[in-house]
Amino acid sequence: MGLMSSQDYVNSLKDGREIYYRGTKVYDVTQHEVLRSAVNHASLIYKLQENEKTRDLFVYKDDNFGYSSKFYKIPRNGNDLMERFNLIYETSKMGRGSFDVIKGIGSDAIFALMIITKKIDSYLKTRYYENIMKFYEYVIKNDLGLAVAQTDVKGDRDLRPFEQEDKDLYLRIVDKNKDGIIVRGAKSHITQAPVANEIIVLPTRNMSEKDKDYAVSFSIPPNTKGLKMISKPLKAVETSLNDPWFVLGKENMETQSLIIFDDVFVPWERVFLAGEYQFAGPLAVMFPTFHRFTAISYRAVIGDLLIGLGKLLAELNGIDDKSHIRRDIVDMIKYKEILRESALAASLYAEIDEDTKIAVPNRVFTNIGKLISNETYLNVVKDLVEIAGGLADTLPSTQDFYNEEEARYLKKYLVGKKGTDPLTRSKILSLTRELLSSLGAFFTTIMIHAEGSIEASVIELYRSYNYDESKKLAYYASGISDEMP
Structure with missing residues (x-):
């Protein structure tokens, strides 16, 4: 046990x-010509925590578990969240602008589960908090890589889970017994499910009593x-295999998959909901x-990459x-x-959960950043x-x-400003083309939809914003009230 090599x-x-x-069928993901790019990218986290030059950024000494990954450090205050921001930001820079989610997304889910299971236990006398804490101990002690499965396939979006003609279009519990579900x-x-050590499952939305079989959360090995x-085609990787200048697609790509649960058994000790x-919605929002805090942290690096390309x-x-x-x-x-x-700002104005004392990123500042990143990404691509x-x-x-035979002409005619190297200019243009072409659909889709759509951020901002002071000011400014805000 301890840090994994x-x-x-x-x-x-x-x-x-x-x-x-x-x-x-893929019999060994580590040897697959395309999918091993996702393996290599995920393994970068482990290489960086082994490296003496970067170890301090990635490793801390936990009072209970000894030397551990900082991704699994529970945030207790704003400073801890700022440290987490820096961890995600620097990790993304070391990944050539591509964030490495193998520990980040799973720890996001674990922190959310700690908060919500504590509340479930308090109201309903369950033992889910004990389960998630034991799971957390298992993860941090063994330094595991995690994937999170939240989004259901949903079928007819206008229907609730229980209303779907095919009842399996949202993940559901089909049986329970003394051993599990x-x-x-x-x-x-x-x-990154194909290259994770554990897959954490969360509900995708709020549920009604008729949807109760769909209110389910757990973790299982892949x-x-x-x-x-079923992994998506990694076209960026496939393209990069034929182009030595397409480094990002070759070495720093992740895979997304459709995961099928064909009557999968989950033992009770791994069940969190x-x-x-009643708690499916709160869990679906807390995660x-x-x-999204993770999202704006790594997306700032994508912005940095675009600035660098543009200026060069x-x-x-x-x-x-x-x-x-x-x-x-x-x-x-x-x-x-x-x-x-x-x-x-989300770190500085963090909200401390009263039951677990976990620091939660400020929802308003987090969603403001996320909304701006979703809505304006294509604008900065246009600038580039x-x-x-x-x-x-x-x-x-x-x-x-x-x-x-060709190179002497290319070096002559593809020169830019006097004194610049045409090969350097061409390689920078090649990375720009990679971002726009083979990686274009990937980056455009994740920057608009990943970690929640534009509408999801709008909904969360509208319902979580504190309007009291604004309304007081409006009353005071109109003369309806003499109470200064």
């Missing part, structure tokens, strides 16, 4: 888990009987609060002194810094395209630069 992590994935990729259904868009994972429908291209193209280019770059700076400021120009699309292939 990167090699031990890779070896832990060879456990007979059932994975499919492009219609073919049996569940059936599917969860979609699940990041090799559990009846669990099947089983029919207590995204932590997870402006300099290489000899246009960094043009007013419209300055506006494009300042637009990128504004995007990145609003996200970082939102994360820091404007700076880069047409070569972001029409740049010759990497192979052309290694053909001596």
